[in-house]
Amino acid sequence: MTVSVCSAEDLPALVASAAALFAEDGGRHDPFMDTSWPDREGPGYYAGLIADPDCLCLLARDGGGHLVGKLSRPDPLRPGVVRAVLESIRVAPERRREGVGGALVDAFLAWARERGANEVSVTAFAGNEPALAFYDSHGFRPFLVTLTRA
Numbered sequence: 001m002t003v004s005v006c007s008a009e010d011l012p013a014l015v016a017s018a019a020a021l022f023a024e025d026g027g028r029h030d031p032f033m034d035t036s037w038p039d040r041e042g043p044g045y046y047a048g049l050i051a052d053p054d055c056l057c058l059l060a061r062d063g064g065g066h067l068v069g070k071l072s073r074p075d076p077l078r079p080g081v082v083r084a085v086l087e088s089i090r091v092a093p094e095r096r097r098e099g100v101g102g103a104l105v106d107a108f109l110a111w112a113r114e115r116g117a118n119e120v121s122v123t124a125f126a127g128n129e130p131a132l133a134f135y136d137s138h139g140f141r142p143f144l145v146t147l148t149r150a
């Protein structure tokens, strides 16, 4: 399995993997999620990320999955923090538990370190237990908790 940075010609594969993530994750855990967003807005949104030097778009080749990461803007309330955000990650169902997700996260962490990040964060649905276990195995620990009610 090869992990590499997306170029413009990888856009359809990136959008397809992001759409599959929306359907599987947002569609399952958030009744308000618009799972048609990637098909509608994804090409423009992800083309912008591929071209942005403060963003990282990775593909695990041969349909294996993707990762999107971003450097956050400085937060004046938290001076001294350089934060990289893992925005989305997905591994194709038939390739899970083979270390593909780990390879994507390792590449993201190396990218973040090279850019001086001293904090790395990710947001996950509380009901997505496999993802929480995956992040825990990579050293991510709860920091902020979002509580909701109708």
Ligand SMILES: CC(C)(COP(=O)(O)OP(=O)(O)OC[C@H]1O[C@@H](n2cnc3c(N)ncnc32)[C@H](O)[C@@H]1OP(=O)(O)O)[C@@H](O)C(=O)NCCC(=O)NCCS
Pocket (backbone or CB within 6 Å): 021, 024, 025, 088, 089, 090, 091, 092, 095, 096, 097, 098, 099, 100, 101, 102, 103, 123, 124, 125, 128, 129, 130, 131, 133, 134, 135, 137
């Ligand atoms: C979360 C996800 C990216 C993990 O990818 P992966 O390639 O299967 O992960 P890895 O093989 O690198 O797993 C590394 C470790 O994470 C943990 N882990 C991964 N999947 C797990 C699961 N389903 N249950 C429990 N622990 C899990 C394990 O400790 C695992 O090590 P092990 O296989 O030696 O036990 C993948 O399951 C996925 O795409 N899920 C659907 C999309 C999703 O939920 N994305 C995250 C949105 S926040």
